[in-house]
Amino acid sequence: MRACLSKSFRGMGVCSDLFFCQWRQVRSSTSTVTLSQTMRRALALAERVEKGPYGPQPSPLSVERSRAVDAQGHSLRARAALGRHSFYQRSSETEELQTSGSQEFGVTFTDHMLLVRYREGRWETPAIVVRRPLELDPGSSSLQYGLQIFEGMKAYRPDPAGPETEDVVRLFRPRENLQRMYRSAARLALPLFDTETMLHLIEEYVRTEADWVPVRDLPDDLRPVSLYLRPCLISTDARLGVRRAKEALFYVIASPSLGGYYSGADPAGVALLATDEFVRAWPGGVGDAKCGGNYALGLVAQELAHAEGCHQVLWLDPERNVTEAGVMNFFVVTSAGEVLTAPLGEGLILPGIIRSAVIELIRGGSVPAQANGQPWQVVERSLHIEDLIRGIEDGRIVEAFGTGTAAMVCAVAAIKYRGRTYRLPEAADNHQRLSIRLGKAFERLLFDPGRETSAHPWIHTVQIKPTPQVASASRTQFG
Amino acid sequence: MRACLSKSFRGMGVCSDLFFCQWRQVRSSTSTVTLSQTMRRALALAERVEKGPYGPQPSPLSVERSRAVDAQGHSLRARAALGRHSFYQRSSETEELQTSGSQEFGVTFTDHMLLVRYREGRWETPAIVVRRPLELDPGSSSLQYGLQIFEGMKAYRPDPAGPETEDVVRLFRPRENLQRMYRSAARLALPLFDTETMLHLIEEYVRTEADWVPVRDLPDDLRPVSLYLRPCLISTDARLGVRRAKEALFYVIASPSLGGYYSGADPAGVALLATDEFVRAWPGGVGDAKCGGNYALGLVAQELAHAEGCHQVLWLDPERNVTEAGVMNFFVVTSAGEVLTAPLGEGLILPGIIRSAVIELIRGGSVPAQANGQPWQVVERSLHIEDLIRGIEDGRIVEAFGTGTAAMVCAVAAIKYRGRTYRLPEAADNHQRLSIRLGKAFERLLFDPGRETSAHPWIHTVQIKPTPQVASASRTQFG
Incomplete structure (x- = not known):
């Protein structure tokens, strides 16, 4: 080591x-x-309102695969990420693949997104789908009253010299991000959720997008390179009264992060x-x-x-x-x-x-x-x-x-x-x-x-080779 | 009188x-x-950034009509609004028309919405289209960073006894709403706009939805009845960096308002x-x-x-x-x-x-x-x-x-x-x-x-019979 x-x-x-x-x-x-008085009160109120609809999801996760996959099953856009830190992007007009060198933060996105809808007091069957525009009612309170929270977390690949290179992606303290998101949800009266269920779904999402987690070009490239994950929770309630959201959407998108933020x-x-x-x-x-x-x-x-x-x-x-x-x-x-x-x-x-x-x-x-x-x-x-x-x-x-x-x-x-x-x-x-x-x-x-590093309690290791229960019938292959 | x-x-x-x-x-x-120091500074900065791309729109407004019109050209859903204050709503499953008695604030919406898109430093051709979900990139900064402002204003019909009943709708001080929206845009670094152009477009929108402006059932019904207008301005920028929106959408939706807010x-x-x-x-x-x-x-x-x-x-x-x-x-x-x-x-x-x-x-x-x-x-x-x-x-x-x-x-x-x-x-x-x-x-x-009331400076009168230039070729009739 x-x-x-x-x-x-x-x-x-x-x-x-x-x-x-x-x-x-x-x-x-x-x-x-250390929680503020305001946050403690918000948590207590939210947990009183939400009486346990946020348990583990009984339904299987459905996965819709991007059509742009090569013979090895790698996303065409993501393939390049394994190499030289430039990405192919599909031009919206021509559907041709073009090379994009943009390293500005949060400009390039991966192929898929994770969606979990909340309706009638419960979280519905989660799905990983091809990244596409969200269809939101123009009266949605996420757009009117700021009923929206998010998190930022990153997925990393260990350096290629070690034994884990091919099959491991690391997340840094993701439980804490989800716990903070839970508190943010309580503070804004958005639906609460089970953080362990969401972590499990994010792991699945990371496996789907694993090709997008960049590898550092050692030894001369010491910039941090990672896949930035953006979990979001927004209200989708379409009514103009200012009130607790009865419908909401938890979603995760991802963007490869190559350079520094500034x-x-x-x-x-x-x-x-x-x-x-x-x-x-x-x-x-x-x-x-x-x-x-x-x-x-x-x-x-x-x-x-x-x-x-x-x-x-x-x-x-x-x-x-x-x-x-x-x-x-x-x-x-x-x-x-x-x-x-x-x-x-x-x-x-x-x-x-x-x-x-x-x-x-x-x-x-x-x-x-x-x-x-x-x-x-x-x-x-x-x-x-x-x-x-x-x-x-x-x-x-x-x-x-x-x-x-x-x-x-x-x-x-x-x-x-x-x-x-x-x-x-x-x-x-x-x-x-x-x-x-x-x-x-x-x-x-x-x-x-x-x-030893992988076993560090701050490191949450995701095996990117699908485990048997993941590669079940609920995983649908398109294209 | x-x-x-x-x-x-x-x-x-x-x-x-x-x-x-x-x-x-x-x-x-x-x-x-009286503007706060913060607001004055925001206005000064915004007006320095936006060097005049918000002039009057040269392009004609395009109007897409709802398919649900009767022989007289009235929206089927809106027809009832002229009478008994209940509305027909189309069930999303069956496409059958159903009576809806909901008088909760902001639940029932009209058929159309006004859209004006901002891109590449200018406002594009405005359109009045059939109300439908907005397609928003999941990374839009309106959903991530709260880059969203709105206004609330109401359209009224004068009591039916007077000479203006059939062809006039009143707005209350709409210029002030748009001026406040302009200031809100400056405060949140959203694109500025010409308030008079937006007022003109809102007038057109009110004409399109005029059937939805309720009439009070005199003499026993003295509740305020109006069409609530909700102008919104949201960022549609799809990148995760926290920065000024380069793309945005100004839109207006409307909801008939019958009872009190509380x-x-x-x-x-x-x-x-x-x-x-x-x-x-x-x-x-x-x-x-x-x-x-x-x-x-x-x-x-x-x-x-x-x-x-x-x-x-x-x-x-x-x-x-x-x-x-x-x-x-x-x-x-x-x-x-x-x-x-x-x-x-x-x-x-x-x-x-x-x-x-x-x-x-x-x-x-x-x-x-x-x-x-x-x-x-x-x-x-x-x-x-x-x-x-x-x-x-x-x-x-x-x-x-x-x-x-x-x-x-x-x-x-x-x-x-x-x-x-x-x-x-x-x-x-x-x-x-x-x-x-x-x-x-x-x-x-x-x-x-x-x-005399119509001439009051706080009252902005909209003639709901289309004027010749409105009923031009740019108005497209569907269905």
């Missing part, structure tokens, strides 16, 4: 077995999320515009739910950031404490070895899966200690923008980064506030930076081909 | 010509909306649950935009209100000032003749068209003065929930009501806060109540058949 590790990190200058030794320490730690950003990191003019979340609101409305309200601020030469917004709460960075959680690192991030309890912060993993990696000692030998200390507390600025100016704050499923760990190079730009210090040795170390820890966890 | 007025208000005990005399006073008043409410009014646990809007947010996310976040609070025996929520801001009541603006009336409502400037309040009309009616002297002869005084200022409660307890607050397009003017009977219910006083003479007087003022304005 060590040989594989060395290979996968060739040229990066760091190959510490420390990560692996210490990952074991956090295996037993369970992820706990294309064109300085390798030193992104620049953030701190704004107290636009506010993302507030106590008693929905800042801790992953719902559409949280994103709609951020676009103008994002454009303002671009107009001021920044990549993204640094969101402040009504007291001007820093909360999130664009669509990421936000961390700063002090010269004393404190790693600060905003606390969850008030509901202003999305409880990020990568945020939680970063905290656990550091607390579990899975990143090398500071240069002085002292361990890092994670502190979840509010940080005022003025204190952040002062900390950068007097050198007490040495690093800042964002975390999220799309961007993973994203370094912050500068913060602009009220017309002035404050640059985070440039690292003498980049590999000493905590954000780089965390990024490498994730890379190893996600791509290392070792069986 | 006086005869008609008397007829339309027969049995209600009040027939004051005062309204008509004094409406003239407010004719010249232009509606001004079915089953006490005639004395609705009961409101004041909550500081759930918060609708906050400075720097989107509380003054009519976007989906503002409604999604309210459902759990609404269910909590129902669980506590109330009809709706009384929203408090972070300082516990009262802001809105459910999906309505909120007013209280003091024994000294003050009419208090929350101010707009901070962006916590939806700038309601009915709210604005109520303020202008009172300020213009269009409702009878108080019993002591003094005029009412509208004051836009914050009111703390504790002051509201104390005011009810010591008798200084004598009345409360909500306003909105769906409910028009809706009396509030009680407010529940922290486990206790505070009842507004019962009126000795109900007709003296300001909410009743305002409701009557609106009814007269909307339904009076007089030509």
Whole structure:
């Protein structure tokens, strides 16, 4: 295994077995999320309303296969994904296959989608169907009243050197995504669902789209390459009264993700515009739910950031404490070895899966200690923008980064506030930076081909060769 | 005209010509909306991004007619609307026509919808088509990121006694709805549009669906009956990055509205649950935009209100000032003749068209003065929930009501806060109540058949007989 590790990190200058030794320490730690009062109340109400219609699905999953398959059964569009990271896309006019090199986030989609419909108080037979437009009543409350939630998670292939390459895809802590989605559903009065059933269906979906999970071109290509999965839950109720959705659709689409989320950003990191003019979340609101409305309200601020030469917004709460960075959680690192991030309890912060993993990696000692030998200390507390600025100016704050499923760990190079730009210090040795170390820890966890890694509790392994019960009569082959 | 007025208000005990005399006073008043800092900035940014692609449409409107027309060309479903306020609906299974008595708000829809697509920086040829499901890419940012706004406006038929009955439909201040929609679009970085072009298209749509605008069964039926119009603007961009929509759809659907919005409410009014646990809007947010996310976040609070025996929520801001009541603006009336409502400037309040009309009616002297002869005084200022409660307890607050397009003017009977219910006083003479007087003022304005009323600046008259240029070759007749 060590040989594989060395290979996968060739040229990066760091190959510490420390990560692996210490990952074991956090295996037993369970992820706990501090819920806001609003979220606790929403969960209690939702579970009282939904009296158990969300058990396991008795009906078999039906699978409709794309017609565009080659002799080996691989999707024509997906085949290329196994090789050079470019994709064939079918032109809608000519039905001819064309090469598409787009690596912009979320532009290329896979062939299929997973659909589970909710009607008359229960979830109906799930289906994996060829990706096509959804037919939605124009009065649907998902389009009128923002009754829509989503999640983002990624599927990875271990590096090809290991024994699992051909038949394994990894998901990162997918149960936590589904548990967060469950809480988001409760917060927006959308139907609840059984998270284990949904995980089982997503596994099936990942098997169907496994050809689309990119393989990294080792050894020179060290970009993260993955298949981004987007589970969604929307109301399909077609009535204009503002009320709980009686019909809904859970669906999953997927998009291969090759480059970084912030294309064109300085390798030193992104620049953030701190704004107290636009506010993302507030106590008693929905800042801790992953719902559409949280994103709609951020676009103008994002454009303002671009107009001021920044990549993204640094969101402040009504007291001007820093909360999130664009669509990421936000961390700063002090010269004393404190790693600060905003606390969850008030509901202003999305409880990020990568945020939680970063905290656990550091607390579990899975990143090398500071240069002085002292361990890092994670502190979840509010940080005022003025204190952040002062900390950068007097050198007490040495690093800042964002975390999220799309961007993973994203370094912050500068913060602009009220017309002035404050640059985070440039690292003498980049590999000493905590954000780089965390990024490498994730890379190893996600791509290392070792069986030990596959057994890590954060890794959810999906066997992509269909198991006997999957290849049953319920699987229909078209074309 | 006086005869008609008397007829339309027969049995209600009040027939004051005062309204008509004094409406003239407010004719010249232009509606001004105090914009929040956030909204001003959003407008400035949006207008800088959109450099004029939203001019008048050069292409002719195309109209696709429903197949379900009778010999006179009336929609079969709509025919009944002219009579007894029940509707025929086509069963989706059998295609047979069935009678539907549903008067729940927003359940029955008309035959057609108006569609205007935005693509490549411009609005395309508009079309009125038979109502059918929208085909939306499952990755559309309207479904993912809440990029969706809407409006609510109503079309009315003057009472049948007047000369205009057969050929006129009235809209109430539709320009203001479209101007508010324009601001909402700017706030959410959706494409801007020319409000006059959209008004022209909505007029055409109202002509197409004119059979669906209900007629009141005078003299005993004094419920408001109207055709509720729902203009929507959604992003149709199919990519997962959070960014400005490059493709969008403006559409309008319509639903006949017969009963009150709050079915089953006490005639004395609705009961409101004041909550500081759930918060609708906050400075720097989107509380003054009519976007989906503002409604999604309210459902759990609404269910909590129902669980506590109330009809709706009384929203408090972070300082516990009262802001809105459910999906309505909120007013209280003091024994000294003050009419208090929350101010707009901070962006916590939806700038309601009915709210604005109520303020202008009172300020213009269009409702009878108080019993002591003094005029009412509208004051836009914050009111703390504790002051509201104390005011009810010591008798200084004598009345409360909500306003909105769906409910028009809706009396509030009680407010529940922290486990206790505070009842507004019962009126000795109900007709003296300001909410009743305002409701009557609106009814007269909307339904009076007089030509003078049609010329009121708040009334936008649509001739429903097609004008020659409308009945052009661009109008396609199916079936």
